[in-house]
Amino acid sequence: PAASAAAVIRAARAGGYALAAFNAVNLETAQAVVRAAEAQSAPVILQFSQNAARHGGLANLAALGRSLKAEASVPVLLHFDHAEDEAVALQALKLGFDGVMLEGDNPVTLRRLADAAHDAGGYFEAEYEVVVKGERSGERHDDPAQLAQFIQSSHCDLLAVDLGSAHKQESKNARLDFGRLERLADLTSLPLVLHGASSVPLDELARAAMLGVAKVNLATDLTAAFTRAVQRALDAGARDPRQYLGAGRGAMGARAEEYIRALGGAGQA
Ligand code: G3H
Ligand code: ZN
Numbered sequence: 001p002a003a004s005a006a007a008v009i010r011a012a013r014a015g016g017y018a019l020a021a022f023n024a025v026n027l028e029t030a031q032a033v034v035r036a037a038e039a040q041s042a043p044v045i046l047q048f049s050q051n052a053a054r055h056g057g058l059a060n061l062a063a064l065g066r067s068l069k070a071e072a073s074v075p076v077l078l079h080f081d082h083a084e085d086e087a088v089a090l091q092a093l094k095l096g097f098d099g100v101m102l103e104g105d106n107p108v109t110l111r112r113l114a115d116a117a118h119d120a121g122g123y124f125e126a127e128y129e130v131v132v133k134g135e136r137s138g139e140r141h142d143d144p145a146q147l148a149q150f151i152q153s154s155h156c157d158l159l160a161v162d163l164g165s166a167h168k169q170e171s172k173n174a175r176l177d178f179g180r181l182e183r184l185a186d187l188t189s190l191p192l193v194l195h196g197a198s199s200v201p202l203d204e205l206a207r208a209a210m211l212g213v214a215k216v217n218l219a220t221d222l223t224a225a226f227t228r229a230v231q232r233a234l235d236a237g238a239r240d241p242r243q244y245l246g247a248g249r250g251a252m253g254a255r256a257e258e259y260i261r262a263l264g265g266a267g268q269a
Contacts, residue, residue: 017265019214023048030065037076043076046069080093101160114157117157133167158214181212191215193215
């Protein structure tokens with residue numbers, strides 16, 4: 001039988017590599033993710049956010065994800081990213097997502113959702129620290145007892161932590177705090193999750209993957225590659241959506257392959 005989704009992520013942490021977790025919003029971006037993973041023989045995480053679900057419909061995206069996963073020649077984990085409320089996250093689990101991430105730190109809600117994910121055979125990613133969306137204002141928790149307490153009370157399988165990245169940055173100006181990563185990785189064997197990875201240079205992502213980060217969330221950089229290629233195709237006169245969306249898919253896939261290689265995922269499928 002196929003390994004559970006949680007086991008695939010734990011194997012990455014134990015093996016010193018990270019799964020790329022790419023955000024998709026439609027057919028072409030989701031295909032770009034899966035094709036890149038197949039080209040690199042890598043396990044991959046295909047994720048849709050609650051924001052993406054507002055655009056495409058949760059059930060539609062779930063069906064798309066399930067069908068790509070079923071056809072793929074590599075392990076594809078279907079992840080529901082940045083759930084803003086518990087009800088939508090529960091719905092995602094019902095629709096076949098392998099794992100969910102919930103924003104927020106209400107211990108009762110976190111535990112309830114974690115238990116629901118486990119009952120469904122899936123995993124739960126909790127946000128131990130928030131990665132900032134704009135200006136740096138995030139709060140870090142450096143008390144080891146607090147970390148242990150959070151893990152114990154939330155029942156989470158994956159821990160999103162703040163290592164210095166920021167969401168939605170097109171330039172790679174963030175620098176990771178590797179000292180902090182090593183301290184966190186010493187305190188827990190749970191796979192750590194890095195959000196906002198578009199803001200981080202590839203060599204730093206590579207190093208983080210060897211030090212305990214096992215899921216690296218990437219959206220902005222891939223979206224930018226997709227959109228630039230669509231723009232070029234339109235400028236060159238393409239009018240059939242298959243032409244310009246196909247160009248976007250190809251460019252996003254090429255970029256995704258670079259990240260997969262940097263994170264050590266190539267050949268791990
Ligand atoms: O959850 C998604 C991510 O954290 C993506 O961040 O857009 O900065 O790559 P990014
Ligand atoms: Zn994120």
